[in-house]
Amino acid sequence: MTNNKNIEKYKNMLLDLPNVTKAEHTESKTSNITISWGAQPWDELMVSRDILANFYDGCIEAKLPIDNVKISTKNDQIIVSSPKTKFALKKLFFLGSTKTEKEDMIGQHGEGYKMSVVSLARMSIYDPINISGSDALIVGVGNKCEETGLRPLIFHFFKINEQNGSFFIINTLSDKLKKAFEFGMLNFFHPKNKLVGPLLNDYNDIDCYQSTTKDGYGFYRGLKRIEIKDIPIIINIKKPYAAIEKLCKMDRDRQAFSQKIQSNFFNIFCRSGFYSLASNVDVVHYILKSSKKCWKKGAPLIASLARHSYERLKDNPKLKKLFGKNYISESKFRYSTSITWNDWYSNKTQGWILRRDRTQKKTKTLLPSYFSAFGVESSLDAFLRNKENTEKRIKNKKTKELSSKENKAINFLFKASKAVSPSFANLFNRESEDDNLYDVKFKKIFCKDLLGELKNNSDYNSKTIYLHKDLFKSNFGRVFSTFLHELSHATGNGDGSREFSDCLTFLLEQSIEKNKKINQYAKEWNSYRV
DSSP states (O other), X not given: OOOHHHHHHHHHXXXXXXTOOOEEEEEEEEEEEETTOSSSOOOHHHHHHHHHHHHHHHHHHHTOOGGGOEEEOGGGEEEEEETTOOOOGGGGGSSOOSGGGSTTOOOOSSOHHHHHHHHHHHTXXXXXXXXXXXXEEEEEEOOOOTTTOOOEEEEEEEEESOOSSEEEEEEOOOHHHHHHHHHHGGGBOOTTOTTEEEEEEEETTEEEEEESXXXXXXXXXXXXXXXXXXXXXXXXXXXXXXXXXXHHHTOTTSOOSSHHHHHHHHHHHHHHSSSOGGGGHHHHHHHHHHTGGGXXXXXXXXXXXXXXXXXTXXXXXXXXXXXXXXXXXXXXXXXXXXXXXXXXXXXXXXXXXXXXXXXXTTTSEEEOGGGGGGTOOBHHHHHHHHHHHHHHHHHHSOEEEOOHHHHHHHHHHXXXXXXXXHHHHGGGOSSOTTTOSOEEEEEEEOOTTOSEEEEEOSSTTEEEEEEEGGGGGSOHHHHHHHHHHHHXXXXXXXXXXXXXXXXXXXXXXXXXXXXXXXXXXXXXXXXXXX
């Protein structure tokens, strides 16, 4: 039911506006939308963004520049105007939208305007005015329904003298809402957006620019979706991607503007926004250099850059110079490295890394593990580098066949192992090739970095064990423990594996139980020493 006093009030509101000289009420419609719609009302930023999205879409449809939209917040009145554009105000009454059929449009569901009016009402801001050409609309709040306790929105339509364009007007004392509208058009990507600085890169319909503020922003299909704290970069993804579209379509309450979309957004930027990150080092360098403030705590954008660099930036001199020698990265297992999961968790590896980290952290700053992708060495990287260098030295070092006396020493060690565990020793039965499982040969090596090592040969189940030449001069405990250790690797299991540790535990158990025999062999060993 229309209240004549309200109609007169709304007429006067229109006639009080500059350039409006005539106002005639045409109809009022009570909607099914109430001010109780939506569990959580939108805040000032969300309201301003959605109201201004209609003006953005109006400029796109009219093929006008986005800066055609003007915003004023003087005299406790917010006025949004867009000359030379028109909009069918009756569309605001209905749910649903035709914008989904048109490219580059922000609005999709037809719900945003209603939710904005509801949220404004909950802020005690009533009767927003909408004008397009000779049409005007004021949305009021109806009386409470005695049966349900709900208050509906009532759409009051008027005819006025022709105005040049479209307008949205509200009266408010809220400084927060005024600031939200003043910032409003910065929520949309356009050439004259004040947030956008010089172009850094343009590839595959994905642009990135320097930001004119200390923070950065991510735009998706024209709309600002995320804020990038402490990294002054603007990312603009122009075309649709399924991973983000899926989230946007579920985004009926505008709750997916940050965390939910952020991960997918950065992954698309890093994966599809460059021919390759290695060929765009300048952009990576800019992002890293300008984000120094958040190196220590880390940042999702930097993590995504590291993940999609595929280790190709590790040795880049420009990035190495940026970090210098003042930082180390945290050690973390990565499948792209040459270390196995079992070796990573071995006591040898973990002990080496922990000791080095303790020393390094006294003089250097520890960064998240993914900084190793930019050449910030971790203790794991240092461990693998040392291991690789050791293996190169071993490979290049001279090896020799065993002398006759050393071969006799090996036979003696096999004899001792058979006394400890006949079943284990029979795996390497040197007396019968038909009965053994592994054909093991021995060589001596002179490299100081290696005590013993087992290598696979090209023949099936053929192994070569390298023992340091000084072992043949050492005491029985040292040579026998190294001998059993390397034989235990014949099954193909590394130092950190459960199978390898189980094998050593079994041999240790047998040695303790048969300690008298071990003592006897220890005494006999002296006659086999070289």
